Amino acid sequence: MATNGTERQLRAVVYTRISHDPSGKAEGVTRQQEACRKLAAELGWRIVGVKTDDDRTAIGKSGDRARRPAYAELLDMLSAGEADAVLVWHTDRLYRQARDLEPLIGIVERTHVLIRPVKQGELDLATASGRMVARILASVSTHEVEHAVERMKAKHEANRRAGINPGGPRTFGFRAVKPKATKDQVPQVPEVDPGEAALIREAASAVLAYAADPETGRTLTGICRDWNERKIPTPRGKTWTIQSLRGVLLSPRIAGRIAHRGEDAGPAQWDAIVDYDVWLALRNVLNDPSRRSGSAGDDGRQPKYLGSGLYRCGRDGCGAVVRPGGARAGQRQQYRCTSSAHLIRTAEPVDDFVERTILAEIVSEKTHDPFWPPVPEAPEGPSIEELNTRHTILTTRLEVLAETFAEDDEADPLEYRAASRKIKERIAAVEQEITEAATAAASAAQPGPLADIDLPELVRRHKADPADALAWWRQTYSLERRRKLLALLAEVTLMPGRRGRPLGVAAGGLDPASVRIDWTGNA
Numbered sequence: 001m002a003t004n005g006t007e008r009q010l011r012a013v014v015y016t017r018i019s020h021d022p023s024g025k026a027e028g029v030t031r032q033q034e035a036c037r038k039l040a041a042e043l044g045w046r047i048v049g050v051k052t053d054d055d056r057t058a059i060g061k062s063g064d065r066a067r068r069p070a071y072a073e074l075l076d077m078l079s080a081g082e083a084d085a086v087l088v089w090h091t092d093r094l095y096r097q098a099r100d101l102e103p104l105i106g107i108v109e110r111t112h113v114l115i116r117p118v119k120q121g122e123l124d125l126a127t128a129s130g131r132m133v134a135r136i137l138a139s140v141s142t143h144e145v146e147h148a149v150e151r152m153k154a155k156h157e158a159n160r161r162a163g164i165n166p167g168g169p170r171t172f173g174f175r176a177v178k179p180k181a182t183k184d185q186v187p188q189v190p191e192v193d194p195g196e197a198a199l200i201r202e203a204a205s206a207v208l209a210y211a212a213d214p215e216t217g218r219t220l221t222g223i224c225r226d227w228n229e230r231k232i233p234t235p236r237g238k239t240w241t242i243q244s245l246r247g248v249l250l251s252p253r254i255a256g257r258i259a260h261r262g263e264d265a266g267p268a269q270w271d272a273i274v275d276y277d278v279w280l281a282l283r284n285v286l287n288d289p290s291r292r293s294g295s296a297g298d299d300g301r302q303p304k305y306l307g308s309g310l311y312r313c314g315r316d317g318c319g320a321v322v323r324p325g326g327a328r329a330g331q332r333q334q335y336r337c338t339s340s341a342h343l344i345r346t347a348e349p350v351d352d353f354v355e356r357t358i359l360a361e362i363v364s365e366k367t368h369d370p371f372w373p374p375v376p377e378a379p380e381g382p383s384i385e386e387l388n389t390r391h392t393i394l395t396t397r398l399e400v401l402a403e404t405f406a407e408d409d410e411a412d413p414l415e416y417r418a419a420s421r422k423i424k425e426r427i428a429a430v431e432q433e434i435t436e437a438a439t440a441a442a443s444a445a446q447p448g449p450l451a452d453i454d455l456p457e458l459v460r461r462h463k464a465d466p467a468d469a470l471a472w473w474r475q476t477y478s479l480e481r482r483r484k485l486l487a488l489l490a491e492v493t494l495m496p497g498r499r500g501r502p503l504g505v506a507a508g509g510l511d512p513a514s515v516r517i518d519w520t521g522n523a
Contacts, residue, residue: 010114012045013083015074017053017093029054035118036087043116048083071100078107085114098135105131170235172248173200173273190270197273199232200254204274204282207249211285220245222480229478250286255279277384280391281435303483305333306351310486313337314493314516322494335494345494349510352470354492355482357517359469361489362450363462387434394430398423450485453477491518 014036018028029052040047051070071094077083088094094115095101107113108125115125125131170176174190203223210217218226224240234244252259256272257279274282303309304324311322320339324347333347398420405416454476462469474482486492493516
C-alpha cells in the first residue's frame, strides 16, 4: 500500500540476520533483504539503512557470534530518531530472547517506531496487547531453541557413548575424514596416519623417559625443534610449539578415546596410536604441578652453546658451572664462571677442542661396544596389564555405585560421597603406579647413546679428516643431542691459563692444558 503525496514518507531501516553461515557467502541475509525491500516498495517506505548480522546467533551467552553489533547499531539508530520503522523477515530474526526484546520495547514506547515483519502483520509494541504478543513470541522462540539444544546435547552424548567421531578439524596422527554429506549421516571413522603416529609414539616415549631420568629422553622443546627442523607441520600447516605438541600428547584421541572438553569420555571407534596406560602416564607427567614452565628447557630458552651449564670452573677448586655472557658487540662469545670473576674464556676454541676430543673417543675401538643399549631389567611390582585391569575394575565399580545411588530415593548423599571418594583415591593410586611403570618401561626401552648416530660414516670421515668429521657432526646432529652425549661421556673443567704462550701453542690458540676432560665411564 503506497502512501499519498500528503503523507510523510516513512524512513525504514532493514535488519537481517542468519545464525549460521559457514560458506560466508551471505546468501541467507541477501534473500531476507530482498524480501524487505519488496515490502518497503509496496508500503511506499524509503529505506535509509540496512543492518546485517551474518553468522550471528541470537541465543548465545558469550563469544563473538553471540554479540550482534548490527542489532546494537539498529537500536542506537532508532533511539536517535534516524528511522521511523524497522523491516525484518520475521520477528525471530530481530529477537529470540526477552532480554533483547525489552530494550526494543523501551525505544518503541519513546519514539513510536513501527516494527513490520515480512512474514507477519505489523507488530505494535506501543500497546499492552502488542507487547504481550511479542513477549509470548519471544518465549516460544526461546523454548524452541532450548528444546533443540537439549536434543542436540542428547544426540552428542549418545554419539560419545558409542565412540562416534564428533568431527572437527583433523587431529595430528590421523588422516583427514570427509565431511558429512547429509545431516543424518554418521561421521567417518578416522584412520591412523602411520608416519604421524610413529612421531607421536616416539615423542611419548621420549617425554616419559625424560620424566624418569633427565639424562635420557627429550623435552617438549627439543621435540618441537626437531620436528620443525625436519619441516613437519601441524595439521594447520604451522610450526610446532610447546602448547600445540602438549595438546596432541594430552588428547585422549591418540589413545583411541573420545575427547569431550579435553577430557576422556570413553572408548572411540578408531584405533589407538598409543596404549591407554601410556596415555595415562603422559597425562600425569605433563599435568604434574611440579613441572615449572621455565624448567627443563620447556619454555623455549634452550642453551645456544655446547658447554653452557656443563663446563665447570677449575680455579682454586671452585667447581661452579660456567655460562656464556659478557661479550660486547663485535666480540666473540665468552664462558664465565657463575660464582665470581674466576675465569673468562673465549667459547669457540674451547668447544672445538672438547668436541674434537669427544669424537676421537667415540671413534676409538675401545668405545664402540659399550654404547649398545643394555638389556632392560624386569620392573618390580605388578605389570602394566595387571594395573590396567585394576583401573578398569575400579572405574566400573565407581559407575555401578553412581547408578545404585541414583536409583535409590532414600540413599544418603554423604554415604555416596564417602564411598566414591575412597574409590577415586584408589583409582588415583593405580594411575600413579601406571605412570611409574610406563616411565620406567620407556626409560628402559631408550636406545643406547649412539644408537641414532651413523658410526661407520663418522669413523670414515674422522680417519680421512678430523676437521671434516667435526663439521659433519655439527651439521648432522642437533646441539641438544650433542650436549646430552657430552654430559653422559665426560666432565669438562676449564682451568686457569698459564702465563705467556705455552710451548707448541700458536698465537691465539687454545692451550690444551687449560681444558681438563674426565671421562665418566658411562660409556
